[in-house]
Amino acid sequence: MTSNKMFNILVPVISVLIGLLSGAVIMLGFGYNPIEGYAALWEGAFGDMYFVGETVRQVTPYILTGLAVAFAFRTGLFNIGAEGQVIVGWLAAIWVGITFDLPMYIHLPFAVIVAALAGAIWGFIPGLLKARLGVHEVIVTIMLNYVALYSSNALIRSVLSDNQDKTDKIAATASLSSEWLQNLTFFSRMHYGILIAVFAAIIMWFLIERTSIGYELKSVGYNQHASKYAGMNVQRNIILAMVISGAFAGLAGAMEGLGTYGNMSVSSGFTNLGFDGIAVALLGANTAIGVILAAFLFGALKVGALNMPTEAGVPNELVDIIIALIIFFVASSYIIRWVLLRLKKGEK
């Protein structure tokens, strides 16, 4: 039992190390100095409070989209639509942020909740179609991503602004950003959203692991027939799973809208938060704590990578390659486990 637990920690750590090592080999192969490269990466992610703040800022939505994808996975569904749910959540948060005039203690929670609701609705559609008609959630969520992108662009221009490319800034009463955090981190855009993200992770953990709702959701994910036999409402649970998943992603949109940017721009393409969320979720083995750790890894790599070209002359695409390799090795943990077992046996 204990050695099993040790394995569960050791394997991802080794995967990450092998990924970094492979990255170093590639850097060497192309004539870059891997030590400088990684030093720049580290510097760029944690070099001083500013970068720590920025890393946390980047980690915040990753946690939430990671949770969204992970939650769906735990209930047997594949939500490729976190991307679209982020967009509608963002839009909804901004809408509340700029149209209402309320005291902060109402305005901010209201904006956050509406964003979660918007994401939830965007998850409800594929959930409903899956539950009622058996339509595969993967296609519907892919399609809804595009619908979200183009519709929100149109709404920004025609409804939320007067033919502008971006909305106004939200009222201060709806903002998640905090002077205190900014001062602490030399003006980084770190905001209180990280608390929401961590809280959401706790909720996900609690819901899935500790409640009868989570029990039902997992059960339906594993075996619909047995769930029906056990008196669960299979259709409702499928819908509920997608709704909750969508709500997490919608919250990620709120983080961007209410925290990082304070507005929303007409966008030419996806935020990629949702797609990266897939990787975060899988890297985190679809568990709440795993998602938080993976989001930190991912966020640090992403933010730190920006420093690599300037500091070490290493193209930051290399970080994409390294991330890919880490994911690959995490995915292949079976083989790492196998090797470890062999080594252990060899010791004896």
Add this chain to the structure above:
Amino acid sequence: MDYVVEMLNIRKEFPGIVANDDITIQLKKGEIHALLGENGAGKSTLMNVLFGLYHPEKGEIRVKGKPVNMTDPNVANDHGIGMVHQHFMLVEPFTVTQNIILGAEPTSMGKIDLRKAEKEVQELSNKYGLKVDARAKIQDISVGMQQRVEILKTLYRGADVLIFDEPTAVLTPQEIIELMQIMKSLIAEGKSIILITHKLKEIMQICDRCTVIRKGKGIGTVDVADSSVDELASLMVGRDVSFKTQKTPAQPKETILKVNNLHVKDSRKVEMVKGLNLEVRAGEIVGIAGVDGNGQSELIEAITGLKKAQKGSIELNGKAITNLSPRKVTESGVGHIPQDRHKFGLVLDFPIGENIVLQTYYKKPYSKYKVLNYKEIYDKAEKLIKEYDVRTPSVYTKARALSGGNQQKAIISREVDRSPDLLIAAQPTRGLDVGAIEFIHQKLIEERDKGRAILLVSFELDEILDVSDRIAVVFDGEIVANVKPEETNEQKLGLLMAGSSEEKVGVVNDLE
């Protein structure tokens, strides 16, 4: 005497368990050789080793005296060994023919010559009397026909040695008789057979010799002619087993279940239950006898809320439960041991402990305000596992990892423990060894004696006759006869099940 196949001193380990430990089995040409052992004794494992699916840690396999390294099923096929697996190895969306030729397809110019294949399949099936519809899809045919397809698969590949892993567990009595005939004709063709079964009667009927294993170890091989059912049973279990279930006469009380003029359609919208009437009273076991496909599954699914009734009513304790949701039905006091334990009975990826509360997880003390209390859940599981002798490494083990018999015991423990007024047991002992069967029958009778109403559905006439206090024969969606077990026998029941009227069979019956 020459042996066609010999497995000598085989040892096979799985992580944490020795499934086969120094087992030897030798198959003579032209014999039917039984392999007997409790659930989990290692029979399937041993045969999978012979078939090349598993590689033994130790031991030797010889075919016609020559050592063979069975690296994969291809090698087994090449040496004329074919296997009919306990869980069928059939691709459901494929046709019968496609399944049979898979891996050895006849082609012309790179294209599968389906016509030729179908002809060959038809010829083969005629030759051995294995009736199959060459063009039907597996998912549309009966279990019996699926099994014949499995047999044809081995014959198509020219097998001389056939391994049958519990072929009769899933068959109806008629199908079993047919299968025995088929085996005999195979022997007549000069083939040899290894037969795994838990039904000692079958061994006595058809086998020449029998090898017994217990907990992974070989106990020995006996000549069936010199042995008896009792001897085989005690060899296998290691103690004496009683076959006639001990019970006192039933004392039925008030009516618990009342089914009135029930009509139910199956998933293909064909009406399967056609105006069925049935009553089960407290303190009695009513056995439903019938050939598979006469509406038994639909009846049960309608009572338990898994299927909608088109017409008619179902009452429990005088209250209508017609077309209530499964949850409501369960809460009104119905327990259900489902026929398909993997599909309905268990969430295989949940730990066994969480499966124990599959019907009650949302209730106190297992959850309060929707928060689960794992301590209560696992305490309960520990208790039931001990009480029902479910063999599992721990309550945290995934249900998937348990043997079929132990999975079944877990389900029964869960359903019985809720003390439902009505307990529906569908094929509760399918695939279980005699020890486990004995245990389960005893449990059912215990529950009866506590005043529960029990509805037992089984294709095993033995079981029906043995356990029931009253037998309702179902034919074509209706109850066509009500008989007392002591006033009937297998032959008479068989006739009733085939649709003969009661008068013809000559059983006069005035239970009501």
Add this chain to the structure above:
Amino acid sequence: ACGGSDEKSSGNSEGEGSSEGSSEEGSSDYTVGMVTDEGGVDDKSFNQSAWEGLQAWGEEHDLSKAHGFDYAQSEDESDYLPNMTRLVRNDYDLVFGIGFLLEDAIAEIAEQNPDNDFAIVDTVVEAPNVASITFAEHEGSFLTGVAAAMKTNTDKLGFIGGVDSALINKFESGFVAGAKSVNPDIVIDIQYVGNFSSAADGKLIATRMYNDGADVIYHSAGAAGNGVFAQAKDLKQKDPEREIYVIGVDRDQYEEGAIGDHNVTLTSMVKRVDTSVIEVSNQGLNGEFPGGEVLVFGLEDEGIGIAETNEEAYTEEIATAVNEWKEKIINGDVTVPQTHDELKAFEEEL
């Protein structure tokens, strides 16, 4: 002399050697950085142009990359501000934000670092330490409209924009005004892709427009414009006699139009982001940083130009006409509309 200083701050120490180690002192040791948008420094468009300008400026002052000037590339929207901050932290005196997408980032960082100089390209940020560099794209687009109107045989033109936004509307309005000024009856088919990246959609739209009879299409759609070139070249390949053109944007897209012995790029609306970067950098270097000002680079100062590379297609006649209109615009005889509303008014006056 430069022994003590680390690489970052010693900047331009080699060569002149006059003021090493004194970056905090300022003027003569002026360093300049820029932050790209997602397009990256080699987007063959304004990011690249800006970087070319910065490199030229650096060479002129004997600096080298990472020693006196540098860029930081953004992978997505969230990177703008960290990139800015990084350059400021690395003691760059002036930091350019390339593209209107960086507007918010510049506004924010300028407020946080009142002692630094910033410049934003393509939009306006009102802050005392920010120079806003804008271009009279509408004027350039007007001239491409003139060229297109002169060139067309079908009296039908196309305009393909990326995302329907104020900036791209400026291109559209100028183009339409220019074309209608030459021939009010000309029909202009306008469609937006919805993004700047989908070459497939660009190609689909171009296919439709050419099918419908347009023979010159002006695109302002970034990478989606690749699809427009692809379609034009395909039609040209099929029928080399057919007169079919694309007008490029931001830089001279002559190369993109090459097809065998022909070239479908009639001309391009060239935005000299490079010269604007050089000019503002020099002003900063000389202590005359135009903080708080809105600089408009237009036809007059050659901040906006029209490519004349395709000599075969861009005839003398067209060149003459375009130059005449250019004069009129510079003189103020013509005021080119920048928005849909202004365009409407403009058309009514024709």
Add this chain to the structure above:
Amino acid sequence: MGVIELLAQVIPPALFFSAPLIFTALGGVFSERSGVVNIGLEGLMVMGAFVGIVFNLTFADVLGPWTPWVSILVAMVVSAIFSVIHAVAAVSFRADQVVSGVAINFLALGLGIFLTKQFYGKGQTDMVTQPFYTTDIWFLSDIPFLGPIFFEGIYVISYISIILALVCWYIMYKTPFGLRLRAVGEHPMAADTNGISVTKMRYVAVIISGAFGGLGGSVFALTIALNFSHATIVGQGFMALAAVIFGKWHPLGAMGAALFFGFAQSLSVIGAGIPLLADVPQVFLLIAPYVLTILALAGFIGRSEAPRANGEPYIKGSR
């Protein structure tokens, strides 16, 4: 605009839009039919686009008009090799197939851009000089009505994609290889007991998906984008994945779905030019293809069941 004219407007673009999706989706069908989920299609397309463009740029002078044809072949080969990574992870290392597919997507894009920078010193390549061009198909284009709709101004490669779909259907449903492939995806243990190597079949299937994904990506690059950058393949692989599911894991179904996407996209773009629709706000036309797809699924396509063993690593003897 008459119906014929409209079709003549809509169909040729629909065909060129669909072709890369058809190729890639066919690859997806092979992989998923063998039981290996492939959300790495996007990455395989990226790899194909990258190789196709780089090869084309490098050898255009040598190969002349044959360049694009050789380019797509090379792209197929390289992407096939690249896909071995997915096969190794998913089949041999028993990786979660979704995870390793995600890794493929990241890896392809990272590698593509990184190498582009190494080769060309910039983030995107020049435009190729030898792309695919459309032709009027000899004789067929003269057929009245149908000719202009289906055979004028058409990429030959579009028709190759359709023919390939037919070939794939034939292979999958008429040959031993196809039967075995499908068996492996439905019930690997059944296949195994019949002497079919599950590992081998799955490797082959994933490699085929790599080749076809590379084909799709390179065809996209050589008909539509004409160069390679980070924005060349943006979502087409996911659309191909959607086509696989939409088409119920059937080669012809996937082709139909891809054609449907192409048609819907083309219609929404052409629609902007139809006077009737000119006043419709553009956003409705932009989202129309996606909404249409959802409606089609909800309305009459409905439930699609994946191959039963899809996504599950095959471990001998597991229950």
